[in-house]
Amino acid sequence: xxxxxxxxxxxxxxxxxxxxxxxxxxxxxxxxxxxxxxxxxxxxxxxxxxxxxxxxxxxxxxxxxxxxxxxxxxxxxxxxxxxxxxxxxxxxxxxxxxxxxxxxxxxxxxxxxxxxxxxxxxxxxxxxxxxxxxxxxxxxxxxxxxxxxxxxxxxxxxxxxxxxxxxxxxxxxxxxxxxxxxxxxxxxxxxxxxxxxxxxxxxxxxxxxxxxxxxxxxxx
Amino acid sequence: xxxxxxxxxxxxxxxxxxxxxxxxxxxxxxxxxxxxxxxxxxxxxxxxxxxxxxxxxxxxxxxxxxxxxxxxxxxxxxxxxxxxxxxxxxxxxxxxxxxxxxxxxxxxxxxxxxxxxxxxxxxxxxxxxxxxxxxxxxxxxxxxxxxxxxxxxxxxxxxxxxxxxxxxxxxxxxxxxxxxxxxxxxxxxxxxxx
Numbered sequence: 001x002x003x004x005x006x007x008x009x010x011x012x013x014x015x016x017x018x019x020x021x022x023x024x025x026x027x028x029x030x031x032x033x034x035x036x037x038x039x040x041x042x043x044x045x046x047x048x049x050x051x052x053x054x055x056x057x058x059x060x061x062x063x064x065x066x067x068x069x070x071x072x073x074x075x076x077x078x079x080x081x082x083x084x085x086x087x088x089x090x091x092x093x094x095x096x097x098x099x100x101x102x103x104x105x106x107x108x109x110x111x112x113x114x115x116x117x118x119x120x121x122x123x124x125x126x127x128x129x130x131x132x133x134x135x136x137x138x139x140x141x142x143x144x145x146x147x148x149x150x151x152x153x154x155x156x157x158x159x160x161x162x163x164x165x166x167x168x169x170x171x172x173x174x175x176x177x178x179x180x181x182x183x184x185x186x187x188x189x190x191x192x193x194x195x196x197x198x199x200x201x202x203x204x205x206x207x208x209x210x211x212x213x214x215x216x217x218x219x220x
Numbered sequence: 221x222x223x224x225x226x227x228x229x230x231x232x233x234x235x236x237x238x239x240x241x242x243x244x245x246x247x248x249x250x251x252x253x254x255x256x257x258x259x260x261x262x263x264x265x266x267x268x269x270x271x272x273x274x275x276x277x278x279x280x281x282x283x284x285x286x287x288x289x290x291x292x293x294x295x296x297x298x299x300x301x302x303x304x305x306x307x308x309x310x311x312x313x314x315x316x317x318x319x320x321x322x323x324x325x326x327x328x329x330x331x332x333x334x335x336x337x338x339x340x341x342x343x344x345x346x347x348x349x350x351x352x353x354x355x356x357x358x359x360x361x362x363x364x365x366x367x368x369x370x371x372x373x374x375x376x377x378x379x380x381x382x383x384x385x386x387x388x389x390x391x392x393x394x395x396x397x398x399x400x401x402x403x404x405x406x407x408x409x410x411x412x413x414x
Contacts, residue, residue: 041407045400048353051350052365052372054285055357061251064255065277
């Protein structure tokens with residue numbers, strides 16, 4: 001059987017012949033005994049090949065069925081190591097966030113600024129206005145970051161014996177806190193806590209609790 | 221796998237007729253798209269009984285492969301593929317029922333089936349024939365089997381060479397020729413019900 005005839009038989013059996021060529025081939029087939037014999041042999045061979053094709057496809061369709069019928073939760077299995085990695089990442093990010101927040105919220109300057117006793121605006125009237133103005137000047141120095149100058153001003157004000165001296169004591173304590181003058185800070189804080197009649201006694205107790213907080217200890 | 225390129229039935233048919241990788245993709249996407257509808261329709265038709273699901277799934281797969289063959293070799297005329305598939309499945313089902321009376325058909329309100337149940341496509345392959353074909357296939361050897369199956373699926377010689385790691389298109393053609401000749405020798409004198 002020549003190559004051309006074999007190709008024609010194969011084209012017929014694989015369905016790649018045009019409609020007209022198919023009809024012509026079938027006409028040849030009915031009038032050519034050799035061609036008919038060769039065609040029968042090729043048809044048997046193709047039955048074997050097509051059985052293989054069907055087997056392959058059947059196996060593939062069964063795989064697709066298994067995939068589509070699998071419960072949704074088993075379709076995507078997340079490995080344990082990935083779960084741990086995600087959990088560790090979340091903890092790391094949360095930990096870092098907490099650290100940055102605590103480092104700011106429990107900084108000595110933040111605590112002192114939030115606790116500084118500030119003179120009210122309506123105090124600038126009548127007698128004592130000059131004293132109030134001196135307190136405001138010292139508080140302004142503190143707010144502007146000139147802590148040493150503020151400390152000196154509050155030292156002077158605290159030494160005076162008047163109604164605003166307790167406030168000067170308290171604000172002086174704040175300057176010691178920012179300056180890191182631990183001995184002076186400890187001594188003054190102790191005296192404020194010990195003096196239960198001092199106007200700023202309760203605040204001193206609260207400040208001590210803040211300084212004993214785990215996050216304050218962690219960031220110092 | 222991306223199936224977006226197959227929006228309509230003619231897209232699937234064109235993909236299948238192109239052969240090779242296009243056929244493989246189109247066939248898989250077509251199966252995924254209509255499988256559930258066909259299964260539900262056939263289960264309703266037979267009246268669902270536990271234990272029959274696997275048998276029905278098997279029939280639906282066989283019918284799908286008959287449909288693909290009809291698209292490739294003629295026998296499909298532009299109808300909705302899902303109805304075509306359901307019709308073939310019901311034809312196979314009736315043939316099965318001739319041998320096995322376990323399934324009770326429910327009256328079908330929609331006449332999907334336009335196919336002749338006695339046509340050769342619906343004749344279930346006999347166990348004897350299956351054994352013979354499988355024995356011939358196994359004697360062929362894995363490499364020859366792979367080459368001939370890819371070729372019958374419409375893969376070009378270039379694609380066959382790439383898929384099987386052959387050195388060239390010419391080598392794929394030569395291998396196919398040798399394998400086909402080997403198979404022709406094997407089937408010579410063997411009676412196969414065609």
